[in-house]
Amino acid sequence: MGPEAVSAATEVAAGAVSAGAVSAVSAASSLPPTGLALVLAKVSWFIVVPGFYIALAFALVALVWRLVVIFRAPPPPFQLAIYPAPRSAFGAAMRDAFGMPQVRRKDPVFWVFLMVFHIGLFGIFFGHVDILPQVSLVREGSRDMIGAGVFGLMVTVPVFWFIGRRFKSPVREISTPGDYILLLLLLFTFLLGDLMSWGNSWTAQGFVMTKADFATYFDGLLKFKFEDPRVYLHGTHYHFLTLHLLLAEATLMVLPFTKVMHAFLSLPVNVVRRRVWT
Amino acid sequence: MDLMTRRGFALSADTVASGGAGSSELSARLKVLFETKLNAAMRMYLDTCARCGICVESCHVYASMPETRYSAVGRAEVVRKIFRRYFKVQGRFAPWLGEVLEFDDDTVRRLYDAAYSCTGCRRCMVHCPFGIDTQQIMGIAKALLLGADQEPKILSMLSDMSVTKGETIVDTRDAFAQALGNLEGEVLALWPKVTKRADGSPNAAIPYGQQGARVLYVALSGSHSMVNAAAIMNAARESWTISSFEAVNFAAFVGDSAKMKLIAARIVNEAKALGVAEVAIVECGTAYRVMRHMMGPQPFKVVAFVELIARYVKEGRIRLDDSLLEGDVTYHDPCQIARNGGIYEEPREVLRAVTPRFVELTPNRAENWCCGGGGGLISMGEMDFRMKSSKVKAEQIAASGAKVITTACENCHSQLVDLNEHYGLGLKVEFLSAIVAKALIS
Incomplete structure (x- = not known):
């Protein structure tokens, strides 16, 4: 598919968010791409379809492996709690892990951003789940993802703040290159995600790629159809989707090897702090 | 540098x-x-x-x-x-x-x-x-x-000495018993009565090797750690005996976990052999934490000596004069006993029994600032570093307005004495056991 065809497809898609538009794009897509366009089309397809499976499988296997290594290690030889002992170690650890009272007391502004960020993460997770045609967490036929872009902002804005904070002393002195790269990876993944969930509605005709289009793509992934989603995901926004997927896949794949492991270890490590057993 | x-x-x-x-x-x-x-x-x-x-x-x-x-x-x-x-x-x-x-x-x-x-x-x-x-x-x-x-070689050396002492205890028992006898006068000056043996005969002021005693008290090498405790336990008519070993565990400071267990195991074995119900650890935070929380379950209970004092006060087994201390009295929570050992209220209960003018440091309990002498630093010397690194502690103490600062840890006590002098705080630094022993009344 050449650039003209894509452009034509985009214009048509922007002109009508309907099955008619989809068929128009399908028609445009039916023109066989050649040369560099063909290579790019194949790379795009690899990223948005097999790449997703590879990244997810890799992340899951690596995550399980990391957790097995950690939890099959010998337990600590003696109690590592601090006092006062809570009535329920697990309850206290839950409060520590999900409420972060230590951060709230020491740095309330940081805590607000952290809470907004983590709630936002849950929001975007469910937002993605809700796209599946088999799932309906919001009213049937809603054109928006859950939160209508708000969850995207809830993760994006704090990441800007986290990056800024990391450039300031004393956090700057304890940061490693990996800390900055991870934040940048998240930032661009989120920004491109915002473009999907929110930015792609900033046209006179509303959504270029509709929730229904994404649902078709997700359904294809779920059913291992291996079809090219370019057929029903319209316009130049598709390239941003590809980049969004690429960065999300990179995030997934590095996740088990980075400090993001705290997502899985925060609760058990807090239990160690709270559990009095001698 | x-x-x-x-x-x-x-x-x-x-x-x-x-x-x-x-x-x-x-x-x-x-x-x-x-x-x-x-x-x-x-x-x-x-x-x-x-x-x-x-x-x-x-x-x-x-x-x-x-x-x-x-x-x-x-x-x-x-x-x-x-x-x-x-x-x-x-x-x-x-x-x-x-x-x-x-x-x-x-x-x-x-x-x-x-x-x-x-x-x-x-x-x-x-x-x-x-x-x-x-x-x-x-x-x-x-x-x-x-x-x-x-x-730091000094810590390894001290740790090795403790291990060696455990191996040669049979040879040094008599000398130790004689040294304890030399302290009797000091104990009797604080509390003139002694407990009685099972047969009714008077016990030594510092009983040693008493089979079947209820409490095994583990002191340090300094006589202050024996004399005050002996007076308090005698006043409470406790059935007790002193350990052959010092409580301090230098191997814990130097990070040698095998030797740490070896040093603590000497006391565990002694307690088992004597058949005691409780092992009371002298005012030494690390020794308490090692014995209480790092040695696993034992057939006896491990308590910090301050817990024993609080129990005596609560049960009316000792009576204390609360008019001896002048000015406000504060308490420094030793990290290994308080934050890492869970003993927050007992020392405060004891202090309220010896003074009506107890004041808290701010922050206190879990948030208390470390004295700056732990982790082996006292044993290593390190005066310059200890003083510079504990400026915040000196400021915290000064802000309390107290005239007396008490604590229940040997390292903390040594560090507080040094801080008092270095920063000109003008305080009296006391062990909790020392002020209790001085305040004993019949």
Whole structure:
């Protein structure tokens, strides 16, 4: 598919968010791409379809492996709690892990951003789940993802703040290159995600790629159809989707090897702090 | 200048001859040593830190000397960077991402700087959103220093002496009993009556080797740790006997877990042989924590001596004169007894019995600032570092307006005495047991 065809497809898609538009794009897509366009089309397809499976499988296997290594290690030889002992170690650890009272007391502004960020993460997770045609967490036929872009902002804005904070002393002195790269990876993944969930509605005709289009793509992934989603995901926004997927896949794949492991270890490590057993 | 250089330490001849700490043989040995420390909690501590910086200002050393290397995360990162290098995929494929450290002479210096500027107070653990235990991570640093033969030799020497004493106790029992007898006068000056044996005959002021006694009291080598306690237990008509061993565990300071257990096991075995119901540990935070929380379940109960005093006060077994102390009296929570041992209220109950003018330090209990003398620093000397790194502690004490500061830990007491003099605080520094012994009334 050449650039003209894509452009034509985009214009048509922007002109009508309907099955008619989809068929128009399908028609445009039916023109066989050649040369560099063909290579790019194949790379795009690899990223948005097999790449997703590879990244997810890799992340899951690596995550399980990391957790097995950690939890099959010998337990600590003696109690590592601090006092006062809570009535329920697990309850206290839950409060520590999900409420972060230590951060709230020491740095309330940081805590607000952290809470907004983590709630936002849950929001975007469910937002993605809700796209599946088999799932309906919001009213049937809603054109928006859950939160209508708000969850995207809830993760994006704090990441800007986290990056800024990391450039300031004393956090700057304890940061490693990996800390900055991870934040940048998240930032661009989120920004491109915002473009999907929110930015792609900033046209006179509303959504270029509709929730229904994404649902078709997700359904294809779920059913291992291996079809090219370019057929029903319209316009130049598709390239941003590809980049969004690429960065999300990179995030997934590095996740088990980075400090993001705290997502899985925060609760058990807090239990160690709270559990009095001698 | 790092602590190691400032303290005049040079890498040992063996280390240098073998090509320094970076030699492949030594590196391999240190890697194995590191791996032995990787229990589940340690792996989580090393993997979870988000470098959020919340712990930075928790450390009294950082609060007094604001350098990143003196923050909890700054110290832990030295160990974490070695962990990334040798135990993580990142260290193999993208070491620059985590600024990894290889085992070399500079890394050994950094380990020393981190490990022996940390008192193991675990105040940072209170503030960390994940509860990462920097003291445990510094345990790795100390183990690696031992492996590289770069630990503070004074601590190793003291630790070895304790082990040797355990091996030669049969030969020294008589001399010890005689030394105890020499202290009788001091004990009787505080409390003139002594407990009675099962057959009704008078006991020694400091009973020793009493089979079937209810309490085994484990003192330190200093007579003050025996005399005051003896007077208090005699006043409470306690059935007790003194341990042949001193409670202090230098191996815990130097990070030698095998010797730490060996030293504590001497007391465990003695308590079992005597058939006591309780082992009361002298006012020594580390000794208490090791015996209470690191030796596993025992057929006897382990208490800190301050708990025993509080019990006597509560049960009316001792009566105290509350008019002896002048001015406001405050209490310094020793980290290993309070934050890491759970004893917060007992010392306060005791203090309220000896003075109507008890005032709290701010912050206190779990948030209390460490005195700055723990982790072996007192035994190592380190006066200059201890004074500079505890400026915040001196300010905290001065702000309380107290005229007397009490504590229940030998290290804390020594450090508070030094701080009092160095910063001209004009306080009296007292052991809790000392003021109780002086306040005993019949």
